[in-house]
Amino acid sequence: MHRYIISRVVLMVPTIIVLTIVTFGLLRIMPGDFVVAQMSEARGSDAKQAEIYRHELGLDAPAVTQYFRWIGGIVQGNWGTSFWQNKPVTTVIRTALPMSTELGGIAIVIGLMIAIPIGVISAVYQDGPLDYLARSVSIIGISVPNFFLGILFIIYGAVWFGWFPPQGRHELFEDPWGNLQQVLPGAIVLGAAQSGQIMRILRTTMLETLREDYIRTARAKGLTEIKVVFRHAFRNALIPVVTILGFQLATIVGGSVVVESVFGINGIGRTYIDAVTQRDYPLVQGIALLLVMVTLITNLLVDLSYSFLDPRIRYT
Amino acid sequence: MALAETTSTKPVVPTTSIVDRVWTPLWKFSKHWPVGAACAGLLVIASIIAILAAFDVILPHDPTAFKGSDRLLGLGTTSRDGERFFLLGTDNLGRDMFSRLLKGTQISVFFGIGVAIISIPFGSAIGLFSAFVGGKTDLYIQRVMDAIQVFPFLVLAIAIVSILGPGIWQGFWAVAILSIPRPARVIRGSVLSAKQNMWVEAARCIGCSDNRIMYRHILPNVMAPMIVLASYVLATAIITEATLSFLGIGAQPPTPSLGAMLTQSGTTFFKTNPRLAILPGITISMLVFSMNMFGDAIRDALDPRLRGSR
Numbered sequence: 001m002h003r004y005i006i007s008r009v010v011l012m013v014p015t016i017i018v019l020t021i022v023t024f025g026l027l028r029i030m031p032g033d034f035v036v037a038q039m040s041e042a043r044g045s046d047a048k049q050a051e052i053y054r055h056e057l058g059l060d061a062p063a064v065t066q067y068f069r070w071i072g073g074i075v076q077g078n079w080g081t082s083f084w085q086n087k088p089v090t091t092v093i094r095t096a097l098p099m100s101t102e103l104g105g106i107a108i109v110i111g112l113m114i115a116i117p118i119g120v121i122s123a124v125y126q127d128g129p130l131d132y133l134a135r136s137v138s139i140i141g142i143s144v145p146n147f148f149l150g151i152l153f154i155i156y157g158a159v160w161f162g163w164f165p166p167q168g169r170h171e172l173f174e175d176p177w178g179n180l181q182q183v184l185p186g187a188i189v190l191g192a193a194q195s196g197q198i199m200r201i202l203r204t205t206m207l208e209t210l211r212e213d214y215i216r217t218a219r220a221k222g223l224t225e226i227k228v229v230f231r232h233a234f235r236n237a238l239i240p241v242v243t244i245l246g247f248q249l250a251t252i253v254g255g256s257v258v259v260e261s262v263f264g265i266n267g268i269g270r271t272y273i274d275a276v277t278q279r280d281y282p283l284v285q286g287i288a289l290l291l292v293m294v295t296l297i298t299n300l301l302v303d304l305s306y307s308f309l310d311p312r313i314r315y316t
Numbered sequence: 317m318a319l320a321e322t323t324s325t326k327p328v329v330p331t332t333s334i335v336d337r338v339w340t341p342l343w344k345f346s347k348h349w350p351v352g353a354a355c356a357g358l359l360v361i362a363s364i365i366a367i368l369a370a371f372d373v374i375l376p377h378d379p380t381a382f383k384g385s386d387r388l389l390g391l392g393t394t395s396r397d398g399e400r401f402f403l404l405g406t407d408n409l410g411r412d413m414f415s416r417l418l419k420g421t422q423i424s425v426f427f428g429i430g431v432a433i434i435s436i437p438f439g440s441a442i443g444l445f446s447a448f449v450g451g452k453t454d455l456y457i458q459r460v461m462d463a464i465q466v467f468p469f470l471v472l473a474i475a476i477v478s479i480l481g482p483g484i485w486q487g488f489w490a491v492a493i494l495s496i497p498r499p500a501r502v503i504r505g506s507v508l509s510a511k512q513n514m515w516v517e518a519a520r521c522i523g524c525s526d527n528r529i530m531y532r533h534i535l536p537n538v539m540a541p542m543i544v545l546a547s548y549v550l551a552t553a554i555i556t557e558a559t560l561s562f563l564g565i566g567a568q569p570p571t572p573s574l575g576a577m578l579t580q581s582g583t584t585f586f587k588t589n590p591r592l593a594i595l596p597g598i599t600i601s602m603l604v605f606s607m608n609m610f611g612d613a614i615r616d617a618l619d620p621r622l623r624g625s626r
Contacts, residue, residue: 026475143605147562148597295466
């Protein structure tokens with residue numbers, strides 16, 4: 001087990017290195033840099049000024065030197081300084097991250113709360129009216145784009161309840177009500193899309209497990225149907241659900257770009273888009289690195305959880 | 317003559333006419349999966365609309381021509397000069413909503429099909445090759461696919477679009493490239509299990525070359541998941557196009573992309589004219605919904621394990 005974890009962690013390193021090179025390269029291929037983005041806004045173009053500015057930011061060095069400077073900093077725990085906000089990248093991320101984790105966390109809880117009961121019911125009553133209803137609803141959940149659902153929230157929230165998503169920053173502990181108003185609709189939108197996916201996968205695997213021999217045995221020894229479904233079938237149907245959840249964590253971060261911009265939440269997704277348009281290299285690189293690491297670690301945790309859910313699976 | 321006919325001893329050969337080969341399975345499919353069949357019908361209609369709209373045949377008005385005097389007209393109204401009729405009203409620039417929706421449907425459908433045409437053959441080829449060769453090659457190819465998938469889809473798409481510049485076709489390449497890992501994964505899985513079959517061994521025994529086994533024996537056996545995959549890839553591509561346009565980095569004005577329609581007029585005028593946001597939104601949702609539903613029906617039809625009673 002320990003050896004397996006260590007080898008997986010070691011294998012992460014090349015993936016991370018390749019992805020940092022890709023992000024770094026993509027950013028340098030993008031037309032324009034931070035200085036151009038700033039100059040066009042502020043004071044026309046002045047070639048000499050621009051040169052001085054570039055030198056200050058270290059943008060005049062060759063790309064390879066810049067890359068090793070950056071990666072050297074990362075190894076020492078220094079993620080660089082955001083050009084645009086003029087603050088350390090870690091500080092910028094730390095202010096944006098709580099909103100995004102809150103959004104994603106509530107979304108996952110909502111998604112599971114909808115998906116698990118509906119998925120189980122729809123598998124137990126296969127091909128009944130309940131099953132058809134649940135499946136149609138889940139496909140609607142997948143098919144309606146995030147931003148459309150979000151806009152519907154805003155339109156009918158305003159028309160029916162006079163509610164508008166509050167702008168600006170509302171911390172969870174300082175202004176819980178404002179924070180909830182800002183985050184909850186977004187979480188519902190994200191959760192709805194997720195629950196559709198989870199429900200479908202749960203239904204399929206439940207249908208498969210309900211046909212297994214040990215389910216017949218459990219019924220034969222006289223267990224109640226509820227025990228058969230939840231103790232015996234449900235636990236064994238969880239593995240694909242966990243896999244999907246792992247994938248969704250990555251999608252949540254991507255999907256929250258949309259939800260964050262619809263509801264005006266200052267999270268990681270929005271910071272990322274702003275940083276890309278401003279060509280704020282250190283910030284974009286930092287956020288990309290963070291997302292990649294989060295996804296890789298989640299994938300590892302997902303794989304490890306398999307042996308917990310199904311003791312037949314062992315890692316050596 | 318009559319005698320010859322009655323005494324004919326010819327064996328009865330089952331006729332396989334076009335009717336039997338095409339209509340009978342179609343009829344069976346629509347009997348068992350009426351919703352799936354209805355969605356397939358919707359998709360056919362959408363494709364016809366797309367092709368016609370591409371040649372400007374069914375568009376009542378020019379979807380990009382604006383006229384200040386006709387701003388924000390309601391459903392089923394005529395223009396101020398009484399010459400033009402607007403079935404679904406006009407937007408904030410006096411453009412005919414109905415024509416814009418048709419044109420937007422065309423863009424979405426073409427985009428989706430284009431992505432599928434690029435990503436599915438490429439992905440399948442990679443998956444087939446990777447699974448068939450196996451060993452180290454397989455491991456490396458799968459790591460590359462992992463690396464693409466580890467990156468959040470939208471985040472990478474945004475990066476690629478900012479390199480190529482905003483626009484539908486720039487976004488198209490981003491989405492097409494990022495859609496490759498999924499078919500590669502699925503086809504690899506199917507090929508791995510198909511490879512275990514005895515008939516692969518049999519083919520090898522009678523001296524078939526690797527290429528022949530790959531294309532003539534294994535490929536036909538993984539066609540079923542590929543069709544299902546195609547419907548999902550299409551659906552995802554359409555949503556992604558709409559999302560990129562919604563974020564303002566896909567289709568640029570005045571192109572009537574459905575996602576762009578939602579941001580440009582939909583979010584500004586939603587209080588007085590919610591239909592500007594709702595009509596394009598419903599159009600995207602219906603397109604994607606019918607694709608997913610159709611894909612599900614096909615999957616159920618092709619997967620006998622999940623069918624019927626316990």
